[in-house]
Amino acid sequence: MEGTVGVVTQFLDSNIGLVAALGKIALALVIALQVAPIMVWVERRQAAFIQRRIGPNRVGLFGFKLFGLGQPLADTIKLLFKEDFVPKQANKFFYILAPIVTAVIGLVAIQGIPLAKEIVVGGHTINMQPVNLNAGFLYLFAMSALGVYGVALAGWSSNNKYALLGGLRASAQMISYEIAMGLALLPMVFIYGTLDLQTMIAAQSDSLLFGVLPNWGIFLSPISFVIFVITMFAETNRLPFDLAEGEAELVAGFLVEYGSMRWSLFFLGEYAMMFTLSALTTCVFLGGYEIPWLSQTELVALLTPIFSAEPATWVASLIGLTVLLAKTAIFMFLFVQARFTLPRFRYDQLMRVGWVYLLPLALVNVVVLALIVGIMRLT
Amino acid sequence: MLTLPEIGLYFSFLLFLVGLAGVMFRKNILFMMVSVEILLNAANLAFVSASKITGTIDGQVVMFFVMAVAACEAAVGLALIIALYRTKASIEADDLKALRG
Amino acid sequence: MQMDLNFIAFVVMGLAATILSGVMITRRWPVSAAMVLIAVMTLLAGMFGLLEAHFAAAAQIIVYAGAIMVVFVFVMMLLNLPPEELRYGGVTWGEMVLISLGVLVAIVLGTQVGQGLLTQGLESMGYAPGQTPAHAKSLYFAADENVKNVAATMFVDYLWAFELVSFLILAAVIGSIVIAKKRSAENANAA
Numbered sequence: 001m002e003g004t005v006g007v008v009t010q011f012l013d014s015n016i017g018l019v020a021a022l023g024k025i026a027l028a029l030v031i032a033l034q035v036a037p038i039m040v041w042v043e044r045r046q047a048a049f050i051q052r053r054i055g056p057n058r059v060g061l062f063g064f065k066l067f068g069l070g071q072p073l074a075d076t077i078k079l080l081f082k083e084d085f086v087p088k089q090a091n092k093f094f095y096i097l098a099p100i101v102t103a104v105i106g107l108v109a110i111q112g113i114p115l116a117k118e119i120v121v122g123g124h125t126i127n128m129q130p131v132n133l134n135a136g137f138l139y140l141f142a143m144s145a146l147g148v149y150g151v152a153l154a155g156w157s158s159n160n161k162y163a164l165l166g167g168l169r170a171s172a173q174m175i176s177y178e179i180a181m182g183l184a185l186l187p188m189v190f191i192y193g194t195l196d197l198q199t200m201i202a203a204q205s206d207s208l209l210f211g212v213l214p215n216w217g218i219f220l221s222p223i224s225f226v227i228f229v230i231t232m233f234a235e236t237n238r239l240p241f242d243l244a245e246g247e248a249e250l251v252a253g254f255l256v257e258y259g260s261m262r263w264s265l266f267f268l269g270e271y272a273m274m275f276t277l278s279a280l281t282t283c284v285f286l287g288g289y290e291i292p293w294l295s296q297t298e299l300v301a302l303l304t305p306i307f308s309a310e311p312a313t314w315v316a317s318l319i320g321l322t323v324l325l326a327k328t329a330i331f332m333f334l335f336v337q338a339r340f341t342l343p344r345f346r347y348d349q350l351m352r353v354g355w356v357y358l359l360p361l362a363l364v365n366v367v368v369l370a371l372i373v374g375i376m377r378l379t
Numbered sequence: 380m381l382t383l384p385e386i387g388l389y390f391s392f393l394l395f396l397v398g399l400a401g402v403m404f405r406k407n408i409l410f411m412m413v414s415v416e417i418l419l420n421a422a423n424l425a426f427v428s429a430s431k432i433t434g435t436i437d438g439q440v441v442m443f444f445v446m447a448v449a450a451c452e453a454a455v456g457l458a459l460i461i462a463l464y465r466t467k468a469s470i471e472a473d474d475l476k477a478l479r480g
Numbered sequence: 481m482q483m484d485l486n487f488i489a490f491v492v493m494g495l496a497a498t499i500l501s502g503v504m505i506t507r508r509w510p511v512s513a514a515m516v517l518i519a520v521m522t523l524l525a526g527m528f529g530l531l532e533a534h535f536a537a538a539a540q541i542i543v544y545a546g547a548i549m550v551v552f553v554f555v556m557m558l559l560n561l562p563p564e565e566l567r568y569g570g571v572t573w574g575e576m577v578l579i580s581l582g583v584l585v586a587i588v589l590g591t592q593v594g595q596g597l598l599t600q601g602l603e604s605m606g607y608a609p610g611q612t613p614a615h616a617k618s619l620y621f622a623a624d625e626n627v628k629n630v631a632a633t634m635f636v637d638y639l640w641a642f643e644l645v646s647f648l649i650l651a652a653v654i655g656s657i658v659i660a661k662k663r664s665a666e667n668a669n670a671a
Contacts, residue, residue, distance in 0.1 A: 093512075094511070094515070097515075133529065133534040133537070133538065134535070134624070134625065134626040135534040135537070135538040135626070135627055136627075138535070138539075138542065142541035142542045142546065143541075145541065145545070145546025145547070146522075146541065146545060146546055148550055149518065149550075149553070152550070152553055152554075156511065164557065168554065168557065168558070171553075171554065175546075175547065175550055195627055383486065383490055383530065383531065384531055387490070387494070387527065390497070390527075392586050394497065394501060395586075396583075397498060397501045397502050397505065398501070399579070400505060401501075401504070401505035403575060404505070405505065407510070409510050409552075409555075409561070410505070410513060412552075413504070413513055413517055414505060416517065416548070417501050417505075417517070420524055423524070423536075423540075424528075427528050427531055427536055428531060430533065431531045431533070436630055436633050437637070439535070439626075439630050440630055440633050440634045440638055442533075442536055443539065443630075444638075444641055444642075444645055446543055447645045447648070448645070449544075450543060450548050450649070451648055451649055451651075453551060453552065454551060454652050454653070454656040455652050455655055457551055457552065457555045458655070458656035458657075458660035459659055461555060461559070462659050462660055464559055465662075
């Protein structure tokens, strides 16, 4: 027993990079896979409250009503037992591939979010961001750029004119709003001087305006925040930009030929991408996993007398993860609220907003903030 | 075959051969354009590998310019294909012989 | 030849990219070929990442797989072309001569001769022959800040090329819109 524990710890010690990477990826995957069921429940209850109904509140677990929290579980079981079909006229390989692409891209994109600052295990410091390229949040952009293909493939492979139109319109919408999204985040790169998300979050723990406001990105560049939130709605095909799945117009658009588990794979990917973009917004604009006015190192220093040095970092990381999830929950709430409040854009209005209104506004924002930051750096 | 970027150079050579075979043996213009994209990607891999071998960064900078030129070429080529399809309804290279004297 | 995970991953990705591109040029449907090409480009982006060119990897996915291939896929899906077969018939003599010439040049450049030509005059940058540096260096920033190095080199050393390529992109945008525009009756009379 002693020997095996020693062997295991020695193996972990020498391969700490690989083990830590696998652990972080597993943690991010668990979070991503739990977002979809929770969001299904949140969406139906919140929609009901907005529409002055009650929503599902009967399906509970173990005999307790539990506000209907068992509803997603019941839905999943029903979808698993539904008939799994491939339409006769559809291109079979791409029909099966499209929801897999959407789901996998959603799960892969979430690996770029910093979940906490760092934990110290046995003398090794592990940065709690599963994928930490030098190119920072460009990894998240790359993954959301690849998310176009799931929609386009679904539309085309169904061999159905409504689906093809819906899929192509959705793809065109997503690539149009990607430009404004990138340009909206560019001033934040000027202000913080780095593409790395952990550095951006660490820079947001000071205070602004003589201690009244925390040094969050939303106060430093509110126009960027507004543009980014609008493009976030367009990137995930959510109302008011959901022409692609428009229920009243295109008969569920590119999803029309999909049923049972393939349909739920699409929504897994969509909710995971919503969560990823909301988490990116909190990291860049709302201070990420940090409690306002309290940087992570101060928190660890506060906790060290209570726990010892290493468990203090674990507790601080746990608090950080909770704070990140709470701030992201604000945006998920906003997503559902906008879905059941705002009317849908028509397609030409949508394209006009993306190209004629948002793109020049984002460009002007970039120029103005570049000038301001440049002048402030020179003085 | 000793280090990583040298293997990258060999792979770039293989990819280039595949792209060349694609351009030569397909007569559909769309497939030829797609094979040209493979050729350009092989060149990009060679540039980045060379940047790693010599330790300078210029290879990656040139790679961006190659990428930008490839984007322009793809856009204009596809516009030409659309215009061609609208007039002749065929995009095989062997059918485009109106200028043959 | 250290057999660590990076090396194995690089070789696997390279082999997969080569085999998939071979698969791609033998497809019958254009859309299948485009999807296989997207897979090849993503694998190439992974190889760039393993060569410590992080910005190149992200840009490869964002620009190539996320924008250029989307345009290809749009055109293929909208034109709805029928599948076509490969060209049968042999390779002509001229093509054979040119290909063997190209292979010869590649072999010459890829061996020691080429290595010597490639690394001439780089001793000032601290290049030690036979040894791969961990990160690509430049004169501007520290060695492991890839994005800053690429940006500094592009905007200081290659500024002319950057501005000219931006003009090229502008010309391509305008040109492709003009070429692909539908000619309505009054347009054709005015043109």
